[in-house]
Amino acid sequence: MPEVRLELTIxxxxxxxxxxxxxxxxxxxVLCVQPNGDGGVALAEITSDSLGDVLSEMAAYDEVTEMHxxxxxxxxxxxQYDTSAPFLLHPAHNSGVPLATPFxxxxxxxxxxxxxxxxxxSKLATQLEDFGISFTIDxxxxxxxxxxxxxxxxxxxxxxxxxxxxxxxxRECSLTEVAEAVDRAKSTVSETIHRAExxxxxxxxx
Numbered sequence: 001m002p003e004v005r006l007e008l009t010i011x012x013x014x015x016x017x018x019x020x021x022x023x024x025x026x027x028x029x030v031l032c033v034q035p036n037g038d039g040g041v042a043l044a045e046i047t048s049d050s051l052g053d054v055l056s057e058m059a060a061y062d063e064v065t066e067m068h069x070x071x072x073x074x075x076x077x078x079x080q081y082d083t084s085a086p087f088l089l090h091p092a093h094n095s096g097v098p099l100a101t102p103f104x105x106x107x108x109x110x111x112x113x114x115x116x117x118x119x120x121x122s123k124l125a126t127q128l129e130d131f132g133i134s135f136t137i138d139x140x141x142x143x144x145x146x147x148x149x150x151x152x153x154x155x156x157x158x159x160x161x162x163x164x165x166x167x168x169x170x171r172e173c174s175l176t177e178v179a180e181a182v183d184r185a186k187s188t189v190s191e192t193i194h195r196a197e198x199x200x201x202x203x204x205x206x
Contacts, residue, residue: 004121005138008110008128014087015061021108023054028105033089039065040086047076055079088112091127096120111138149203154196157182157189 010017020026026048033042048054055077059067066082088110092099097116104111116124128135150158160181165172179189 003115004113006112006114007136007138008088008112009134010087010105010108010110011132012108013132014085015063015083016087016105017108019054019058019061020105022057023048023050024107025049026051026054026106029102030105031102033086033099033101035086035089035093036082039082039084040089041080041082042086043078043080045076045078049075051075051077087131087133091124091131091133095123095127097124149199150196154192154199157184157192158196161193 010020012018012021016028020028026046029045029047031043031045033040046054046058051072051074055069055072058064058079058081063083063085064081065084068080069077070080071078088099097114097120100112100114103113125135157178161167161173161178164178164181166175166178175190175193176186178193179186182189184192
C-alpha cells in the first residue's frame with residue numbers, strides 16, 4: 001500500500017490559506033477533523049508569536065461558524081472550530097481517502113501524510129485539482145510484502161546469497177558456493193536467483 005507525503009498549497013480564496021499567510025510565523029496543527037453537515041468541525045493546536053491577533057482574526061471569518069478556545073497559553077492555544085469550508089475534508093471524502101491527522105499548516109502550505117491504494121490516490125489528485133488545491137509529492141513509498149513477492153525457495157536462496165556476499169562488490173563468493181550452501185544444483189540456483197531478481201526489479205519499477 002503506497003505511503004505518500006504531500007505538500008499542499010492552500011488557495012488564497014480559502015480562509016485558512018489567507019490566515020496562515022497573514023500570520024506566516026503561526027503553525028496550525030490539526031489534531032482531528034470530521035464532517036459536520038456540509039462543513040466540518042476540527043480540533044487544532046495553534047502556535048504563534050501573535051496568538052491573540054491570530055485568534056481574533058480567525059473568529060472574524062464568515063467561514064468559521066463557531067469557535068471555542070479550550071486552552072490558551074502565552075504562544076499556543078487549543079481551539080475547536082466549525083467551518084463551512086474544510087479545505088481537505090471534501091477532496092478526501094470524495095476520493096475515499098481517510099483524512100489522516102495530525103497534519104500541519106503554515107504560511108499557506110499544508111503537509112499531509114496518507115496511506116491509500118493507487119486508485120484512490122489517483123482520485124484524490126483529481127479532487128484536489130477540482131478544488132483548486134495544487135500539490136507536490138515530497139515522498140512516495142510502496143511497501144512490498146516479501147512473503148507474497150518471492151517463493152520460499154527464492155527467498156531462501158537470495159537471503160543466503162546476500163549473507164555470503166554474492167551481491168557485494170567485489171563478490172565474496174561464487175554461484176557454485178551459494179548452490180552448495182543451499183544444497184541445490186548450480187543451474188537451479190542460477191535460475192532461482194534470476195527469477196527472484198526479475199520479480200524484485202519489476203516491482204521496484206512499478
